Amino acid sequence: MLYPLTLGAACEHEPRASRDPSPQTADSQTAPVLLELFTSQGCSSCPPADELVRRAVHDADAPNVIALVYHVDYWNSLGWPDPFSNPRWTQRQRDYADAIGSNRLYTPQVLLDGQDRGVGTSGHRMATAVADAGHQANAMTLTLHTELDDDRVRVEVEPQWANTQTADRAVVMVAVTDSGHRTRVPRGENAGRVLSGEFVVRDLARACAVPASGTTRCRASLSVQDIDDRSTMQVVAFAQDPQSWQVLGVAASSPSSP
Numbered sequence: 078m079l080y081p082l083t084l085g086a087a088c089e090h091e092p093r094a095s096r097d098p099s100p101q102t103a104d105s106q107t108a109p110v111l112l113e114l115f116t117s118q119g120c121s122s123c124p125p126a127d128e129l130v131r132r133a134v135h136d137a138d139a140p141n142v143i144a145l146v147y148h149v150d151y152w153n154s155l156g157w158p159d160p161f162s163n164p165r166w167t168q169r170q171r172d173y174a175d176a177i178g179s180n181r182l183y184t185p186q187v188l189l190d191g192q193d194r195g196v197g198t199s200g201h202r203m204a205t206a207v208a209d210a211g212h213q214a215n216a217m218t219l220t221l222h223t224e225l226d227d228d229r230v231r232v233e234v235e236p237q238w239a240n241t242q243t244a245d246r247a248v249v250m251v252a253v254t255d256s257g258h259r260t261r262v263p264r265g266e267n268a269g270r271v272l273s274g275e276f277v278v279r280d281l282a283r284a285c286a287v288p289a290s291g292t293t294r295c296r297a298s299l300s301v302q303d304i305d306d307r308s309t310m311q312v313v314a315f316a317q318d319p320q321s322w323q324v325l326g327v328a329a330s331s332p333s334s335p
Contacts, residue, residue, distance in 0.1 A: 115147050118260060177192070194206040215325065217239060251312060253299040
């Protein structure tokens with residue numbers, strides 16, 4: 078189906094990371110992979126992609142997959158307003174489209190380390206792409222510290238280039254997600270279904286810009302006021318190239334109480 082948006086949109090129809098309150102470090106030996114999914118409860122082809130992402134994170138053969146699931150809002154007019162949708166996530170997908178040279182928005186869209194590998198809802202293509210991405214050395218390591226403070230999570234990230242001779246520039250982003258949602262959908266394309274929600278992005282912030290030389294300590298604060306079950310929370314920090322949006326490094330941790 079095609080619906081008019083600035084970039085064009087299509088609802089495509091194609092045939093729990095571990096938690097540790099201690100600081101987490103991403104490095105080139107473990108090569109963690111960031112998997113980002115743009116989805117919607119109003120799109121009938123999205124639930125298979127949601128399940129594919131869940132399986133990828135829990136796959137014992139790929140233990141370093143970290144997921145961010147963004148619920149976009151442009152399908153809310155199809156009969157069911159997605160309760161997790163946010164125009165901020167639609168704008169992030171638009172920004173990704175600009176960065177990778179795409180001329181449309183669609184769901185479900187899966188990106189691995191900031192690149193659209195065209196995996197769609199194919200488990201085989203997903204596994205192959207994750208394996209390929211995991212074999213690439215990270216350009217940056219991220220040491221992540223988190224602390225839960227009432228309705229906010231305070232985040233501190235220490236980024237470090239793996240090779241200062243090839244270092245360029247990067248932007249460090251931080252996000253908080255939660256999991257374990259079950260939503261009964263009464264209307265729209267998924268009417269009558271009970272949909273699961275895992276790794277749902279609830280807040281996202283830019284922590285800092287990282288220069289090619291010198292040291293940087295990034296700080297940010299994320300809202301968790303809409304998260305009921307805080308035992309499922311995960312904070313994700315990732316570094317991206319500011320031009321191509323390629324992910325240069327990623328780490329995840331569960332917030333610890335002060």
